[in-house]
Amino acid sequence: MSRETVNALCATFAGATCDDALGPGHDSWKIGGKLFASLGPDTRTVSVKTDSIETAQMLIDAGLAGRARYFHKSWVAVPLDADPAELAHRIGVSYDIIRASLTRAVRDSLSG
Template structure:
């Protein structure tokens, strides 16, 4: 996986913003003030991207792909972390980013959704 390509992809999504969380040493990506992706490291310093995921799909992905684990520092039911050194394609991870973005967007108020859409 290419971190820079995935960063560009996250920011290409409508209304996406990012910041750097110094305490976590992580880049965070938001929609409507809510995080949909975070790029940082695990306790051993291995780079990961953490994404929101529908719970049953999250569990299924963890069973199928060795490089996907329960969300590091996040709610393990709703978030997955993916190691950058896993052999997953950028396209596959972009699809997971899109899924995370859509889950977060759908939980925003209609007012905020409309503000984002009309940008």
């Protein structure tokens, strides 16, 4: 997937917004003010949240992702040239994890 395709996919999630809070050239995708996907200016990866450190390590060990620099160990960096279905799945899982962590009031205020 290209950076543009990843950004277009992230934009389809209810309540998703993009900013460059992490610095110029970063695409930081958030829901309810919390990050669910991040693309750096010079990287060919998208950083996403997993449900646990163990899941992140399993993805790294399987060669499906790498360690997401500057993020908690439960985050991974998935290459943009990964299988498109896997990449879309990982972004969707990250979105779902972050959305579930929001307060009910915030979740209820989101469209979709």
